[in-house]
Amino acid sequence: MDQDQARRWLVTAVEEARAGLAEGGIPIGAALYGPDGGLLGRGHNRRVQDGDPSLHAETAAFRAAGRQRTYRGTTMVTTLSPCWYCSGLVRQFGISRVVVGEATTFHGGHDWLAEHGVEVLVLDDPECVALMRDFVEHHPALWNEDIGDASDISDAGG
Amino acid sequence: MDQDQARRWLVTAVEEARAGLAEGGIPIGAALYGPDGGLLGRGHNRRVQDGDPSLHAETAAFRAAGRQRTYRGTTMVTTLSPCWYCSGLVRQFGISRVVVGEATTFHGGHDWLAEHGVEVLVLDDPECVALMRDFVEHHPALWNEDIGDASDISDAGG
Numbered sequence: 557m558d559q560d561q562a563r564r565w566l567v568t569a570v571e572e573a574r575a576g577l578a579e580g581g582i583p584i585g586a587a588l589y590g591p592d593g594g595l596l597g598r599g600h601n602r603r604v605q606d607g608d609p610s611l612h613a614e615t616a617a618f619r620a621a622g623r624q625r626t627y628r629g630t631t632m633v634t635t636l637s638p639c640w641y642c643s644g645l646v647r648q649f650g651i652s653r654v655v656v657g658e659a660t661t662f663h664g665g666h667d668w669l670a671e672h673g674v675e676v677l678v679l680d681d682p683e684c685v686a687l688m689r690d691f692v693e694h695h696p697a698l699w700n701e702d703i704g705d706a707s708d709i710s711d712a713g714g
Numbered sequence: 715m716d717q718d719q720a721r722r723w724l725v726t727a728v729e730e731a732r733a734g735l736a737e738g739g740i741p742i743g744a745a746l747y748g749p750d751g752g753l754l755g756r757g758h759n760r761r762v763q764d765g766d767p768s769l770h771a772e773t774a775a776f777r778a779a780g781r782q783r784t785y786r787g788t789t790m791v792t793t794l795s796p797c798w799y800c801s802g803l804v805r806q807f808g809i810s811r812v813v814v815g816e817a818t819t820f821h822g823g824h825d826w827l828a829e830h831g832v833e834v835l836v837l838d839d840p841e842c843v844a845l846m847r848d849f850v851e852h853h854p855a856l857w858n859e860d861i862g863d864a865s866d867i868s869d870a871g872g
Binding site: 603608609611615618619621622623624625626627639643644647648649650697701704706709 | 785
């Protein structure tokens with residue numbers, strides 16, 4: 557994968573993450589690029605804005621791209637390592653490549669994707685790390701909700 | 715898991731699948747039930763109806779349930795074995811149980827979920843099998859599109 561192109565594409569995902577943050581949302585952005593390098597769809601996490609837990613950044617970008625007969629040759633670019641939900645999306649639909657802004661603050665399913673033939677590039681982008689680190693520090697409950705982490709909830713049910 | 719309760723819950727998912735079929739869509743339905751047995755959300759595949767590839771039956775039911783702080787103790791009931799996208803949803807959000815109407819016409823990620831601690835019950839329901847078998851026979855390209863199977867597309871790009 558062309559690292560310069562991947563970094564240019566990451567700019568789109570970071571713009572989406574910043575747009576989400578400005579709306580009071582979780583700052584994760586993504587973009588889906590076609591085999592010819594054209595943008596198919598872009599989006600950001602919309603849990604807070606729409607009250608919609610199904611729209612992670614990657615699923616929002618996938619949705620924005622509309623119906624596609626095949627995802628062969630496409631690249632999902634995301635500011636953060638994809639969770640199992642979004643990794644499952646990439647695997648099921650045969651998205652060929654994933655560009656990950658960072659996997660430091662959250663380590664999702666990108667290793668699993670690489671094991672199953674997806675080309676994965678982790679960029680270790682400092683801006684992406686800073687965005688998430690700052691957000692998780694200030695909104696830990698919201699972040700845990702977004703990844704289904706209930707470890708901080710007391711289990712009254714025993 | 716209580717099999718009688720699971721079969722009662724499956725009725726809701728089948729109703730959703732039939733509603734999708736009546737709308738000209740892909741006949742897969744799902745419902746998310748809470749720990750107390752209350753319905754949290756229900757939905758069906760909306761690829762055709764909304765032109766939205768992100769709304770599989772399970773994600774539609776999950777979306778309809780709205781934001782939840784935890785999915786501990788919840789059950790996802792679906793007419794068809796969940797694809798990787800929907801299996802990833804179940805694993806990421808810690809949904810405790812999955813009731814599968816059938817896994818004959820499509821074998822998704824339910825074994826993987828069981829390996830990762832999700833309680834899985836496959837009901838081998840003849841009505842669910844008939845719904846999908848008939849649909850796939852008459853609309854193979856649409857079904858392949860829904861699961862990202864591009865094997866029937868000639869690859870001009872080599």
